[in-house]
Structures are given as C-alpha cells and as structure tokens.
Amino acid sequence: MRSATFGAIVVALMGTPAFAQDAGDVAAGEKAFAPCKACHNFQKNGVGPDLxxxxxxxxxxxxxxxxSAALKNSGLTWDEANLREWLKNPKAKVPGNKMIFQGINDDKKLTDLIAYLKSQS
Incomplete structure (x- = not known):
C-alpha cells in the first residue's frame, strides 16, 4: 500500500511547475542566446557554425x-548533457577549442538556452 501511495505522489508532483521547468523556457532561452548571436545563428552566414x-x-x-582539431577529434555528440557542460565552460569541456566564450554558470539559464536550441533544431 505504501509504494502505491508514493507512486501517486510522484505522478502528482510531475505536473507541478518545479518539474515543468526542467524542460526549459524557450522564450527565456532565446533571451539567453543573445550573446551567442555575435558569432552564431540558425542560417549559413554566421562567424561561427550554424546552430x-x-x-x-x-x-x-x-x-x-x-x-579546431580538439573539437573535431572530441568524439562528442551535442546531446543535452554535453551541451550543458560545453555551455558552462567550453575550455574545460574541450581543451584546445577555439570558441571565445566564458560560459554560463546559471543552471536555469542553461536549461532555457538548451530548450531554445532544441526548438531551432
């Protein structure tokens, strides 16, 4: 009986805003993307690669x-986990890459930015 109650609580909580925010806010992610626009866009005419x-x-x-050879040889696929680590600190994730970006330390902003990137894919 106890496990059934626990399961019902988990299901009920999954519909709360705390769980919903884990998917990220696309509109907030678009705002978080603003500094990226200096080099990246979603067309083939940016300084950096098309995203x-x-x-x-x-x-x-x-x-x-x-x-850079470092990024080409990294073996990474840009899934959510790798994007999160990369966007947090590109130099730590792939030492020797040529991206000039200090990173984002705010976890909510990272989640939103990744949601925005996913919406553009």
Whole structure:
C-alpha cells in the first residue's frame, strides 16, 4: 500500500511547475542566446557554425566551418548533457577549442538556452 501511495505522489508532483521547468523556457532561452548571436545563428552566414539542428549533431562536423582539431577529434555528440557542460565552460569541456566564450554558470539559464536550441533544431 505504501509504494502505491508514493507512486501517486510522484505522478502528482510531475505536473507541478518545479518539474515543468526542467524542460526549459524557450522564450527565456532565446533571451539567453543573445550573446551567442555575435558569432552564431540558425542560417549559413554566421562567424561561427550554424546552430540549426545542433542538438543531436556530432561536434565539429558542420560543413564549411574550420573547427579546431580538439573539437573535431572530441568524439562528442551535442546531446543535452554535453551541451550543458560545453555551455558552462567550453575550455574545460574541450581543451584546445577555439570558441571565445566564458560560459554560463546559471543552471536555469542553461536549461532555457538548451530548450531554445532544441526548438531551432
């Protein structure tokens, strides 16, 4: 009986705002993307690689962009976990990469930014 009650509580909690925010806020993520616009966009005319479809893409493979050897050889695929680590600290995630970005330390902002990137994929 006890496990059935626990299960009902978990199911009920999953519908609360605390759980809903884990998916990220796309509108807030678009705002968090503002500094990225200096180099990235979702078309083929940015200084950095096009980010359209970046979620799920193998790192260092966008055609037409000259990636660092470190990123090309990283073996990463841009899933949510790798994006989170990368966006938090690109130099720590892939030492020797050429991206000039200090990173984002705010976990909520990271979640929102990743939600926005996913919405553009």
């Amino acid at each position: 359209k479809g970046v979620v799920g893409r193998k790192a260092g493979t966008y055609e037409g962009y000259a990636y």
